[in-house]
Amino acid sequence: MLPRRSCLALPTIARLVRFNGSSSHVSATRLPTQQVESEAPAPFTEEDFSSMVIHGRSLYPPLYHPRTHSVPVAQLQFRAYHHQFLELYMHFVGHAAAALGIPISRPVYLPTQRQNFERKVHKRAIKAWDADPEVVDRWVRYIARHAMPGVGLRVTQWKRAPPGIGQQMVDAAVGTTRLGSGADNVKALAEKIVQQEL
Numbered sequence: 001m002l003p004r005r006s007c008l009a010l011p012t013i014a015r016l017v018r019f020n021g022s023s024s025h026v027s028a029t030r031l032p033t034q035q036v037e038s039e040a041p042a043p044f045t046e047e048d049f050s051s052m053v054i055h056g057r058s059l060y061p062p063l064y065h066p067r068t069h070s071v072p073v074a075q076l077q078f079r080a081y082h083h084q085f086l087e088l089y090m091h092f093v094g095h096a097a098a099a100l101g102i103p104i105s106r107p108v109y110l111p112t113q114r115q116n117f118e119r120k121v122h123k124r125a126i127k128a129w130d131a132d133p134e135v136v137d138r139w140v141r142y143i144a145r146h147a148m149p150g151v152g153l154r155v156t157q158w159k160r161a162p163p164g165i166g167q168q169m170v171d172a173a174v175g176t177t178r179l180g181s182g183a184d185n186v187k188a189l190a191e192k193i194v195q196q197e198l
């Protein structure tokens with residue numbers, strides 16, 4: 001949680017004056033300011049932070065969230081003929097995962113393939129960890145909808161089975177073979193065969 005600033009910064013004041021003021025030349029004495037409160041500043045919530053518009057945020061590398069349990073949930077492979085488009089799209093995918101709180105690996109450079117006439121296919125891979133399947137589905141749909149032309153995407157997702165699935169499978173197998181209910185029938189049939197033969 002980040003502490004909230006109690007007064008406006010100078011660039012913010014300049015923007016307020018430029019867009020809200022009637023004249024372009026305003027003296028420093030007429031700048032709008034906020035009074036400093038005696039209370040402690042309210043901390044930022046996750047919604048406040050994610051709803052902020054910070055110009056130039058995309059110039060920085062994406063935030064890579066740490067893995068908690070190291071359970072892989074998806075692997076994304078990208079292919080492109082032009083590595084510039086591929087790098088830009090990887091940057092976009094990293095920021096999208098950071099915004100949704102998905103821990104991902106850094107882009108892994110896969111071997112470049114050479115095709116006919118010296119055409120090269122550049123490949124990258126990203127692995128996602130410890131995220132809810134619904135969040136991963138939403139992330140994959142978002143990056144597929146905003147796909148960059150010339151960049152191919154292949155997604156492999158791993159779904160987790162619910163707890164107790166092993167016992168359910170054993171119960172289903174036992175129910176189809178009817179071992180518990182047919183034991184008496186088998187004994188009666190065996191005695192009947194023995195009596196017929198004697």
